[in-house]
Amino acid sequence: MSSDSAGPTIAEIGEFGLIDQVLAGLPTQEAVRVGPGDEDAVRVGPGDDGAVIDFSGPVVCSTDTMVEGVHFRRDWSWAHEVGRKAAAVNLADIEAMGARPVALLVAFSAPPELPASWARQCSQGLAEEAAAAGAVLVGGDMTRSGEVTIAVTALGTPAAGGPVLRSGARPGQVIALRGRVGWAAAGLVVLSRGFRSPRAVVEAQKVPQVPYGAGAEAAAAGAGALIDVSDGLLADLGHIADASDVTCDVDTGAFEVPDPLRAVAAATGSDPLALMLTGGEDHALAATFDEGRVPEGWLVIGRVRDAGPDGPGVLVDGAPWEEASGYEHFRR
Amino acid sequence: MSSDSAGPTIAEIGEFGLIDQVLAGLPTQEAVRVGPGDEDAVRVGPGDDGAVIDFSGPVVCSTDTMVEGVHFRRDWSWAHEVGRKAAAVNLADIEAMGARPVALLVAFSAPPELPASWARQCSQGLAEEAAAAGAVLVGGDMTRSGEVTIAVTALGTPAAGGPVLRSGARPGQVIALRGRVGWAAAGLVVLSRGFRSPRAVVEAQKVPQVPYGAGAEAAAAGAGALIDVSDGLLADLGHIADASDVTCDVDTGAFEVPDPLRAVAAATGSDPLALMLTGGEDHALAATFDEGRVPEGWLVIGRVRDAGPDGPGVLVDGAPWEEASGYEHFRR
Known part of the structure; x- marks a missing residue:
């Protein structure tokens, strides 16, 4: 779509520059609570080798990938919509365990010529959909590939009565x-x-x-x-x-x-x-x-x-x- | 490599057939313990919408992707080696938090013409490397793509004195x-x-x-x-x-x-x-x-x-x- 092709590519900005832009562009998120009355459960967010989340008990986890040309097309969907979908399909798996979504990790692969704005808008879509489900982005990875691939892992906590298999x-x-x-x-x-x-x-x-x-x-x-x-x-x-x-x-x-x-x-x-x-x-x-x-x-x-x-x-x-x-x- | 190209492709076996073969082919794994004296922490493994793992406290999580032609080449590495490397780079991130690896989730994308044996051997490599680190494969996703992409998410538990940032x-x-x-x-x-x-x-x-x-x-x-x-x-x-x-x-x-x-x-x-x-x-x-x-x-x-x-x-x-x-x- 037209506005996606504006501005520098991710090759021009580079991996670390892009990560900085993505993190700066994420919407402010409410504290994430794993249980009622808990303090913010995310002790370490993006930027280290891993994120750290406090779970008082069982963790529900699931992973699902979206591949350009298979699950979405860049001429059909805005980057923001692709991000929302990539989050939604994973958050749905947590719901499907009788659980509440807590956190997402995102492994993003893309060709160097992808506009950096596309990656930013996609990550904003991911974060906004996560927020709609009560979850937050805690980490990710960006790497070079021939086609845009967004592999998301969702973590959640069983609701009262859950997990349901x-x-x-x-x-x-x-x-x-x-x-x-x-x-x-x-x-x-x-x-x-x-x-x-x-x-x-x-x-x-x-x-x-x-x-x-x-x-x-x-x-x-x-x-x-x-x-x-x-x-x-x-x-x-x-x-x-x-x-x-x-x-x-x-x-x-x-x-x-x-x-x-x-x-x-x-x-x-x-x-x-x-x-x-x-x-x-x-x-x-x-x-x-x-x-x-x-x-x-x-x-x-x-x-x-x-x-x-x-x-x-x-x-x-x-x-x-x-x-x-x-x-x-x-x-x- | 030659033995990788033998046998049916993943298109011929299909997604669910391939998942069955991969699960059947995984090496038997020891019970995974999150803390000393705990029982097996993996309450639900592969096969449902998500896995369920008992964590008594903080969870360390990280994700990292390997893309064919960028991180590995099929003419340089056996499938088993690619699987081991995909696991190792993620397990290392958990170690790098001062934590012990517990579980891996694997999002595997590949062209339909990939030999099914390649996917099986890769998943065995993943599971064996996980076992070497004391962790276990708890879930995954398989989808179609133009190039082989292996996005792994690792979960771990901070060691005594950890996490270390x-x-x-x-x-x-x-x-x-x-x-x-x-x-x-x-x-x-x-x-x-x-x-x-x-x-x-x-x-x-x-x-x-x-x-x-x-x-x-x-x-x-x-x-x-x-x-x-x-x-x-x-x-x-x-x-x-x-x-x-x-x-x-x-x-x-x-x-x-x-x-x-x-x-x-x-x-x-x-x-x-x-x-x-x-x-x-x-x-x-x-x-x-x-x-x-x-x-x-x-x-x-x-x-x-x-x-x-x-x-x-x-x-x-x-x-x-x-x-x-x-x-x-x-x-x-």
């Missing part, structure tokens, strides 16, 4: 969803065809709306299993089914198709329900709850059943879903 | 070194000219020998400042000087030039001392200690002085060093 779903529980599904996939359909609208799905593809705090809600409500929808709802419920040795039966009657998804489906001759069931990258949270314990704001979308004679799996309205169920890297 | 050097302290300097740089000189010997320096370029446990030794001895030599000794002592507002004066009489470095220097018409003072990637540890408190096995190489009228900096035998002092990314 994929393996705790029990037959008889209901399956519930918090957040949007199908929006980012619809945005990809639109962008891939050279369009920029409906704007809402394009925005969703560029920056997911992670339901921050919902992981803690699920943990507090005694969720059996919890996951974020990154590969697609059916694929991710399949991960719960496998880990819990159950069958997840999705009731399509529970879904209301949002207008932008209906519009994209109509324009492309596709099925809006398929977008919702198989589209990834929105990072909604899906959980299983005992009947009557579903937290406010979660939509009940199905039920956990005993694994059938063929083993654990996912059903849609009681029957196998015949289409591809999600995204897998390396296969195209 | 870069900012605690005090005038009057001595500067001491644990580990090798110049070997990896000499190896790069050799490999860049198409040679494979002296073998010792070539091996050092491919896999650094990090002095595991030396970070804890430094912390226990009350080190003022501590860093690992990744950019080059003078450059990294410069980081200590800046953070501590002191001058680090290196005494070249303390160094004995090892035979392989002497051989490389003679063959290439270069100065072996320059290799030792400016060569990075060996990940020795450099620390400042009060006189008489230098732990066994550390070599005293200089003294901390008050910052001069020009501010903090590094001197060599009392005078400025005229040549380039270390490696910086993005600049070539």
